[in-house]
Amino acid sequence: MPTDTGAILELSKTIGSLAQTLDKCAVSNKQVQAALIVAAEKLAIATREPEENVYHIATQIAHNAAIRSIIAMGVFEQMPEDGSPISSSTLASRLNVNEELLIRLLRACTSTHLFANPSPNHYVHTPLSRAYLTPANRAMTAQMYDFTCKGVFALPEFLLLNKFDSAGTYESGAFQMGANTDLTFWDYLAAVPERMQLFSAGMRAATTIGSGRASGAFPFGEALAEDPVANEDDVAVVDVGGGRGQALEAIQRDWPGMKGKLVLQDLPHVVKDAEKKGLPEWMGTSGGSFFEEQKIKGARIYHFRRIFHDWDQIKGRQILENTKAAMNDLSRVIIADMALPDVNAPRDMALQDLNMMSFGGMERSVSQWKDLIESAGLVMKNIWFGKDGAKHAVVEAVLPGFKGHDLTPY
Numbered sequence: 001m002p003t004d005t006g007a008i009l010e011l012s013k014t015i016g017s018l019a020q021t022l023d024k025c026a027v028s029n030k031q032v033q034a035a036l037i038v039a040a041e042k043l044a045i046a047t048r049e050p051e052e053n054v055y056h057i058a059t060q061i062a063h064n065a066a067i068r069s070i071i072a073m074g075v076f077e078q079m080p081e082d083g084s085p086i087s088s089s090t091l092a093s094r095l096n097v098n099e100e101l102l103i104r105l106l107r108a109c110t111s112t113h114l115f116a117n118p119s120p121n122h123y124v125h126t127p128l129s130r131a132y133l134t135p136a137n138r139a140m141t142a143q144m145y146d147f148t149c150k151g152v153f154a155l156p157e158f159l160l161l162n163k164f165d166s167a168g169t170y171e172s173g174a175f176q177m178g179a180n181t182d183l184t185f186w187d188y189l190a191a192v193p194e195r196m197q198l199f200s201a202g203m204r205a206a207t208t209i210g211s212g213r214a215s216g217a218f219p220f221g222e223a224l225a226e227d228p229v230a231n232e233d234d235v236a237v238v239d240v241g242g243g244r245g246q247a248l249e250a251i252q253r254d255w256p257g258m259k260g261k262l263v264l265q266d267l268p269h270v271v272k273d274a275e276k277k278g279l280p281e282w283m284g285t286s287g288g289s290f291f292e293e294q295k296i297k298g299a300r301i302y303h304f305r306r307i308f309h310d311w312d313q314i315k316g317r318q319i320l321e322n323t324k325a326a327m328n329d330l331s332r333v334i335i336a337d338m339a340l341p342d343v344n345a346p347r348d349m350a351l352q353d354l355n356m357m358s359f360g361g362m363e364r365s366v367s368q369w370k371d372l373i374e375s376a377g378l379v380m381k382n383i384w385f386g387k388d389g390a391k392h393a394v395v396e397a398v399l400p401g402f403k404g405h406d407l408t409p410y
């Protein structure tokens, strides 16, 4: 007998009315969608017995392990995309794996609606499993499990050892304990080319999750039209820590024909890997570390997407100070990251903060962004929230004597 049928009925009504609102929306409405997800999650919690909820949470790690294993096996590449079922024996022989083992892993997956199980030992795609057909989504899942989760798993032990006095640092934290290494997170990736390649491939996931535009909430086109560069060869945007250039591709797609160069900057070995994978002709490259002098002077925009959350306030300040030294009075620092709400932070944002904590980083609230930016002697000009709200916020910072145009956040 569920514990609170009144709550179940109430939540079902809320879900019904939110679903109707969503159905009437001409375009996707992120706020209604988010409210619907919260209500549906609460409904599942209300429907389970309390102990069942505890067990449900405790078994989540096994769920992730099953998905990571079938990615490594290559199951997604063999699952018929036309929606027809495939048997475990066919799948096992194509993959050259033990059928009994495969059945156990797929049982874990179908139990969580990743594939359906229409008849004994037969499997078909579901909308959830189809999301894994995108290689970047599989790479993201794999790199989270293989690298970030090593630190996350060790987090409680690390925090206990430190008497819950500190979250650790980039050089010494839960990641070093969990990965059994003295290397920092980025050196650990750099030590084995396949690690760095998997990470970079994973970072190409969800590049379209922006806010209206793939390139995010900031109006790059307007900014560069208001304060254009003088020559075609001047740098309009340098994407610092840009990985394989995914953000620049989105910016270029959303704002074609902008005057000035778009330059991908990352650690030299990451840039080399990106070049080997193939970059568009229009994209310039620059190898270097943001902990050293910024070699590109006077760019209009120094863009940092999903960078600052990797670093604590001290390291973040160093990155900003190096950037500041290269800026002129028309330059802007554009930071695409989360801005944690002060109350009721959504699940994705709150848990991502712990992912970052495990290797010395942090997600920030608006006031923490302001503190960070001011600590480097810059001015926080605006914070932009797109349709996805705080999850895809953009922080705009400039020099105190900024002479460029004001842009109004929508």
Ligand SMILES: C[S@@+](CC[C@H](N)C(=O)[O-])C[C@H]1O[C@@H](n2cnc3c(N)ncnc32)[C@H](O)[C@@H]1O
Pocket (backbone or CB within 6 Å): 186, 203, 204, 240, 241, 242, 243, 244, 246, 247, 265, 266, 267, 270, 288, 289, 290, 291, 304, 305, 306, 307, 310
């Ligand atoms: C979380 S990824 C974000 C990639 C990309 N900006 C995106 O949003 O998809 C962090 C990036 O920072 C780069 N990085 C790490 N340390 C760096 C450093 N010291 N200097 C420059 N880039 C660095 C990594 O190589 C990686 O590409």
